[in-house]
Amino acid sequence: MNFDSIGEMALGSRLRALSNIVTEDAERIYQLYNIELKPKWFPVFYFLSNENKGKSITSIARGIGQSHPSVIKIAREMSKAGLIFEQKDVSDKRINNVFLTEKGIEISEKIKEQYTDVENAIKDALKQTKHNLWLAIQEFEYVLSEKSLLERVAKQKKQREALEIEILEYLPVHHKDFKRLNEEWIEKYFKIEEADRKALDNPKEYILDKGGKILVAVQKNTVLGVCALIKMNDQKHDYELAKMAVSPKAQGKGIGHLLGTAIIEKAASLGASNIYLESNTILKPAISLYKKLGFKKIVGHDTPYERCNIQMELKIK
Template identity: 75%
Template sequence: MNFDKIGEMALGSRLRTLSEKVTKDAELIYALYNVELKPKWFPVFYFLSNQEKGKPITSIANEIGHSHPSVIKIVREMSNNGLVLEQKDKMDGRINNILLTKKGIDISTKIEAQYTDVENAVKDTLKQTKHNLWQAIQEFEYLLSEKSLFTRVIEQKKIRESSNIDILNYLPEHHTDFKKLNEEWINSYFKMEDADRKALENPKDYILDRGGEILVAVQGKTVLGVCALLKMQDDDYDYELAKMAVSPKAQGKGIGYLLGKAIIEKAKSLGASNLYLESNTILKPAISLYEKLGFRKVASHYTPYERCNIQMELKLK
């Protein structure tokens, strides 16, 4: 397989091929030194050879980074070959410790010369490379421990899918979608209230003519999300972020984040110093989005909504 032609997305396959190549050589190396080990046993063997006492399966698995079932299988194979045995823990009879047999201990002494030669061979090979593979793997493992490849792919998927989404100012032709999207999410979790009906039935009078704004996320001719900025008559806050709704068909595309960022920029352009919003803690994805946008929980203010049990603010200045 031409990995260079496929590119970086073949990383897993390439590492697997490299692993197979190294494992094949490892089998030859064990035979060269007359050591009765299999490459896949090595992590367990090496760990046990550096323990004064035996260790339970769970400890071994945690230490070498293998799964519990994988270690059980390896220990069983090593036991069948006379290298390890199980022994009840002297302090806790419920625990079975795994330790090397005399045969295993003898191999751990015999293998020292092999360790020296293999380590020097690997180091010599790494010196001949432009990029140190060992250090690169350490870096890559660290990055994946911080954020998995799966999560990173999801992020890239959102970026690609949102690249052709436009954020537009509200027009009268958007009224039907503005009302429909908000009614859908409200009725999915709560019930429509009088304040909802006023804003959704007549956004021009209730929002726009009072100094507010509405933004619309559009893909082609399809409205995928909406968000409003309500002018507040409050000494603490200039505007309220409200009426954010995203089509169920567009969930996971990052549209809420795009709308949130755009509405914040709109507020800044209007000279706002503080933004305010109301929500409910059962809407965990929404709360997470608001926190990502920089909003933080504040003490309760008066609200006309029964469903509101959390209020948040964002300081812009």
């Protein structure tokens, strides 16, 4: 396989291929020095020979960075080969400690010359490379410890999908989705109230004709989210952010943030100085989103909603 033609996404496969090459040579190197070890045993063997005392499976796994089941399997193989034995811990009989046998100790002395030759050979090979692989691996491991490959791929997926999402002005054809998406989340956590019915059954009269706006998030002709901007008739707030809903199938795509940002920009274009909203603290992702958008908790108006237990505002100017 030509990994260069595939590119960086074949990193895992390329590392496995390189590992196979090194492992095959490692088996021959053990034979060269008449050492009765298998490459996969080496981390456990080296850890025990360096510690020079018994260690539990848990401490070995932690010390070499392998899983507990993996170390158990290796320990069984090494025990069968006569390299290690287990013994109850003196202070805690529930723990079995692993020790090198006499045969294992003999190998730990015999293998020292191999260590020297292998280390020098690898250093020589690395000197012939422009990029030191060992240092690069250390650096890449650190980068992945900061943020895993899974997290990085998920972020790229989210960013790519966000580019496919259009934020459109509400049209009558969107009424069915506007109502459905809002009913889904309200009924999941609460109950539909009279104020909900007014807005959801007739958004043109209740929201649009009164100077409000509704925005719709669409991906490939599918409505994934909606959000309304309701004109308020008081001196403290210009508009209310309301009826934000995102399809459960579209969670994690950042649609809520896209809609929230767009609705704030829409309010600003209409000359708004501030935006008001009502919510409930059990909706933790929603509250977190509002905080990211800049909303702060306030003591607000009398509310028509039984479910409301938090009110927030965003000052635009």
